[in-house]
Amino acid sequence: MPAGAAVSRALRLGALGCSSIAARRTLPAAAAVGELALTAVAARSPEKAAEFGGRFGATAMTYDELLDSADVDAVYVSLPTSLHHEWARKALLAGKHVLCEKPLTLNLEQAEDLAELATKQNLVLRENFTFVHHPQHTRVRELLDAGRLGELRTFSASFGIPPLPADDIRYQPSLGGGALLDVGVYPLRAALFLLGPDLRVTGATLRFDEGGVDIAGHALLTSASGVTASLDFGFQHSYRSRYELWGSAAALSLDRAFTPPPGRQPVLRIEEQDHVEELWLPPAHQFELSLRSFAVAALAGRDESEAAWLSSSVETARLADEVFANAAGVSDDRVVAP
Structure with a gap:
């Protein structure tokens, strides 16, 4: 989909974690992507979630509330690396597409597990290597x-x-x-x-x-x-x-x-x-290009091209x-x- 093209609806995104990269780069860029709408944010502390929610116009939630929310189609994971596998897995099991900050996981075993689960669930899983x-x-x-x-x-x-x-x-x-x-x-x-x-x-x-x-x-x-x-x-x-x-x-x-x-x-x-x-x-x-690519893929529904993205993440972990x-x-x- 070309940049700036009209979309029938936006992918509703929930941010799991209020990291520095989320605050400085990803969420400001998301606001400029018409295919995305940030609807929820979750953090370890209610105060942090409320601060992020107010800053980016999203509802503050707990982690579990965000994964259960019917107003969230996809989850952006920007937690510490040691938590990526656990919460990306939970998001996939909850039926949400996942954009995870790099590295996707701590090791190859965890990366293979997430890649297999995303394929089984027919969901888009991307590692946010923007470059x-x-x-x-x-x-x-x-x-x-x-x-x-x-x-x-x-x-x-x-x-x-x-x-x-x-x-x-x-x-x-x-x-x-x-x-x-x-x-x-x-x-x-x-x-x-x-x-x-x-x-x-x-x-x-x-x-x-x-x-x-x-x-x-x-x-x-x-x-x-x-x-x-x-x-x-x-x-x-x-x-x-x-x-x-x-x-x-x-x-x-x-x-x-x-x-x-x-x-x-x-x-x-x-x-x-x-x-x-x-x-x-x-x-x-x-x-913006990374976020738009993820949103377009999730809105269109997972296709065979996602296998290449998963393979790159698995190979990086290897x-x-x-x-x-x-x-x-x-x-x-x-x-x-x-």
């Missing part, structure tokens, strides 16, 4: 497929952010915290998007803080066709959000790959031995598990084998 909806990545893949870079040899990606406040839940292992599941999954998902699903982790390192949470890491991957991928991520860095594809004929790089502001005009930089070319692309609001399994741990200046 894959930005047209800049589709353009990159088109250039790859057209042979603009020659034979692809390597892919490298980085997503790092400065240290977070000490009380941030991403420093709490019990809540599913850690750099891999927060920022590391972006390069993993980008590798899947651009290189295909036949990826394997061949090496990894994770750096842990004194509380036992991973705060930075590096992973090496190989595709079935022999393309190698080098991925860096963490909470210890100056900000970086970029990737590069290096082929036999040229290299392509993209900055702000995962978090471009809505007004940013992306630039694909293509470098050859004696030539540099810059392709300027139109700006796009990836949160790769994250492989990074954990392959990783040597670095802590207190000591290296410990996995």
Whole structure:
């Protein structure tokens, strides 16, 4: 459905959890999507739910009330990662479509469980990786497929952010915290998007803080066709959000790959031995695009295309598990084998 097209009715959305990403990005974007209507919000405390409800024009509810509500067609889950599987599962069993913040789950087993349940229930289940909806990545893949870079040899990606406040839940292992599941999954998902699903982790390192949470890491991957991928991520860095594809004929790089502001005009930089070319692309609001894609899919009714979305989420979880399994741990200046 084209942006701005009229809809006969809107998908009634309930927000389960009042997170920072919900407040800053997702719910403001939802207000601009004509195919969506936020009808309910739920939080651990009635006060938080009431504050969010007042801010976004929705009814404050408890978690269970939201799942039971006849005024909710779909649930947006933005709880701590450790609660994603439990509440996404409950929402699917309640007959609601689900848009879940990334990562979908803590591990592959949980991701497979949700994918199987969504299929059985004939419901749409999406992981809210908004960046894959930005047209800049589709353009990159088109250039790859057209042979603009020659034979692809390597892919490298980085997503790092400065240290977070000490009380941030991403420093709490019990809540599913850690750099891999927060920022590391972006390069993993980008590798899947651009290189295909036949990826394997061949090496990894994770750096842990004194509380036992991973705060930075590096992973090496190989595709079935022999393309190698080098991925860096963490909470210890100056900000970086970029990737590069290096082929036999040229290299392509993209900055702000995962978090471009809505007004940013992306630039694909293509470098050859004696030539540099810059392709300027139109700006796009990836949160609105992700929400609209989810709403349109849910309103139309689940079709065969949803299998690809579920497969991508399962494959991302598999790769994250492989990074954990392959990783040597670095802590207190000591290296410990996995």
